[in-house]
Amino acid sequence: MPKQPGFASRLRWWRDHKGLSQLELAARADISQRHLSFLELERATPSREMVLRLSEALDIPLRQQNALLVAAGYAAIWRQTDLGAPELAQVQLALDYMLNQQEPFPAVAVDRHWNLLKANAGAARLVEFLVGPVAPDTAINMADALVAPDVLRPHLLNWAEVTRYFIRSVEADAAADGTAETAALLERLMAYDGVRAALKAPASEPSAIPILPMHFRKAGTELRLFTTLATLGTPHDITLQELRVESFFPMDDSTAKTLRSWASNPPRRPRPG
Incomplete structure (x- = not known):
């Protein structure tokens, strides 16, 4: 993964990593391919809910979902609790x-x-x-x-x-x-x-x-x-x-x-x- 990438490059990386086309990911996330293309080209800014929807569609682990949220300008939502807590x-x-x-x-x-x-x-x-x-x-x-x-x-x-x-x-x-x-x-x-x-x-x-x-x-x-x-x-x-x-x-x-x-x-x- 690129060093300290922004949301768009992270999204493209995960889509390629999962072997999905834009059309396939758009269908999974129930959004238009045009919208997804705009997100990957930084021509559109994702909402927090969109980041989570795409994360779920890509089956991204919680740790990496946090990174994707932060890259998009939002606070991480998944916590990491010590097992002894x-x-x-x-x-x-x-x-x-x-x-x-x-x-x-x-x-x-x-x-x-x-x-x-x-x-x-x-x-x-x-x-x-x-x-x-x-x-x-x-x-x-x-x-x-x-x-x-x-x-x-x-x-x-x-x-x-x-x-x-x-x-x-x-x-x-x-x-x-x-x-x-x-x-x-x-x-x-x-x-x-x-x-x-x-x-x-x-x-x-x-x-x-x-x-x-x-x-x-x-x-x-x-x-x-x-x-x-x-x-x-x-x-x-x-x-x-x-x-x-x-x-x-x-x-x-x-x-x-x-x-x-x-x-x-x-x-x-x-x-x-």
Whole structure:
């Protein structure tokens, strides 16, 4: 996106970004193509309501809707509330309920850049088994932990496959929100050793298993997990729109048995090697 663009250039960028013609966007927004053309050429000034209508038609995230409003000369309307704020107490309760319901299997809540916000005890046990204890209040980025060479990678047998799939999802995020922050995340992940090679590797033959598992092995223990992602419906807050809950499920009885046993007898950190 151009640096500090005005409303017209931002609007053109988003329309091109979404692959829409002026006629298609005008139809979606229920306005005339002539009016849209005038807006893109700065021959007309949009009302606040028009900015929001076009944002909805373009399916622009709330954070970027604020930027579009400011570029048009209006105040931002979507707030970004800290997850720990009192006004999000009910959401916090819902998140805690979701994470607790996933026990003894792992579950985490992350933001749009995969920074860890919350984790259940199952997730803490899994991390401690794989990489050792993590100090309280340590900032953890789940994307870096997965892709970097020295965190989860040594124990993830199908790292290349999982990373290839994950990087494609981050690319989709970068394409969807068009922000420098998400682009920077993608660039950082791509810079890790082995990532570009993993992306260039030929796709493996289709598996009989319909879901790509994460296959961990350490100290004779093997874990096969698949994940699901959940988001909050109809959010009116940037923090909530960008919130994701990732839940991990066992792919086999052996993994389920191990995770359940850890709930009553937490695993000891294996010796190196």
